[in-house]
Amino acid sequence: MKSYDVIVIGAGVIGSSVAFHLAELGAKNVLVLDRETIGAGTTSQSSGILRTHYSVRENVELAQRSWSVFNNFASYLGDEEASCGLVKCGYLITAADDDKLEPLRGALAQQKAQGIALELLDAAQARELLPIASFDNAALIGYEPEAGFADAYLVATSFARGARRRGVTIRENVNVQRLLIDNGRVTGVSTSEGDYHAPVVISTQNIWTPELAGWTGVAMPVVPERHAVLALECDAAPYTYSMPVFKDLASPGMLYCRSYGGNQMLVSEGIVGEALQKSDAEQGDIPLDYVAEVGAQVADRFPAYETAGLASSWTGVYDVTPDWNPVLGRVPGVQGLIVGFGFSGHGFKLSPTVGRVLAQEALGLATDVSLTPYELGRFQRGALLTGKYGLGAVS
Numbered sequence: 001m002k003s004y005d006v007i008v009i010g011a012g013v014i015g016s017s018v019a020f021h022l023a024e025l026g027a028k029n030v031l032v033l034d035r036e037t038i039g040a041g042t043t044s045q046s047s048g049i050l051r052t053h054y055s056v057r058e059n060v061e062l063a064q065r066s067w068s069v070f071n072n073f074a075s076y077l078g079d080e081e082a083s084c085g086l087v088k089c090g091y092l093i094t095a096a097d098d099d100k101l102e103p104l105r106g107a108l109a110q111q112k113a114q115g116i117a118l119e120l121l122d123a124a125q126a127r128e129l130l131p132i133a134s135f136d137n138a139a140l141i142g143y144e145p146e147a148g149f150a151d152a153y154l155v156a157t158s159f160a161r162g163a164r165r166r167g168v169t170i171r172e173n174v175n176v177q178r179l180l181i182d183n184g185r186v187t188g189v190s191t192s193e194g195d196y197h198a199p200v201v202i203s204t205q206n207i208w209t210p211e212l213a214g215w216t217g218v219a220m221p222v223v224p225e226r227h228a229v230l231a232l233e234c235d236a237a238p239y240t241y242s243m244p245v246f247k248d249l250a251s252p253g254m255l256y257c258r259s260y261g262g263n264q265m266l267v268s269e270g271i272v273g274e275a276l277q278k279s280d281a282e283q284g285d286i287p288l289d290y291v292a293e294v295g296a297q298v299a300d301r302f303p304a305y306e307t308a309g310l311a312s313s314w315t316g317v318y319d320v321t322p323d324w325n326p327v328l329g330r331v332p333g334v335q336g337l338i339v340g341f342g343f344s345g346h347g348f349k350l351s352p353t354v355g356r357v358l359a360q361e362a363l364g365l366a367t368d369v370s371l372t373p374y375e376l377g378r379f380q381r382g383a384l385l386t387g388k389y390g391l392g393a394v395s
Ligand SMILES: NCCCC(=O)O
Pocket: 046, 047, 049, 050, 051, 247, 256, 270, 345, 346, 393, 394
């Protein structure tokens, strides 16, 4: 079987980004393997939100660097046909006078100190941007103009195309069945179509990372968690593309919303979801009670949505770690193995930079940002990266 310099497992948005950056940084002989097709797993379920708002300082930097890629996507890829489907509508976040207020104030100040363009708005200014919402209970409102949303599937396929054009081999519908390890060092992978050899393997297996734990005997703290997304339609108050993405820390479910299709509202809760026994990106049931519960929260903030209809709904599965932040870097005890997993529902917005730093690490180059805060050992050391709003996909 053929030998490669680096093998990447998984061609979702993270794996495709890793592959692109490996080639861009000069790797000549790279193989990517995916059990299905490029971007077909959890990537295609992403809500696509792009923001640099985080309460964890390290995440702000990953998101900030990534935003500049999304904002110049075609030139970054050197492909004038490439598009990430960016809708640059900005990001509005609010808290009421409750336990989220001071964490929000702190996160906004920290973002500002990190050079993020940010404005503090009063309710009237917020209503100019998002006239379908009421801001009666808003004690603090932050606005990030350089933010919005994009299409994660388009990004994954564009990175994959860029990787292929630079000589990377991407093989779809190939299932990796185990790692080949000799004397504590990776030597390749065994797959449904035979063995492939490489001294470096990068796993971007997302919700399938528990398989890697089984192959290596190294604990990988990650749980697949299902989340539901609703698309609501309200003729009296369409959520247009010019209206910002909105994060409502004052709602019980810490809702996030954005325009969907230019007139509907995509909405979901930003809290802990349904843990699954088995990794599986299949669609799950969305109980009517859940729709009613989220609908009531939406109507509290968007009064006209009291009479909104449910246009569509779907589920997405997150690879959730104990602190809702990713694990990036080498796996102690298995030389040559690098991982990127545990994105906990906010990996898309970080994907360009994560792909680049994992590629840098694999090639023995200095990484643009330190991977130390994200290393696997943080869970044992108790150096968690938990966000200040608690568990959920804000971090
Ligand atoms: N997967 C949901 C991400 C929501 C957010 O970026 O706030």
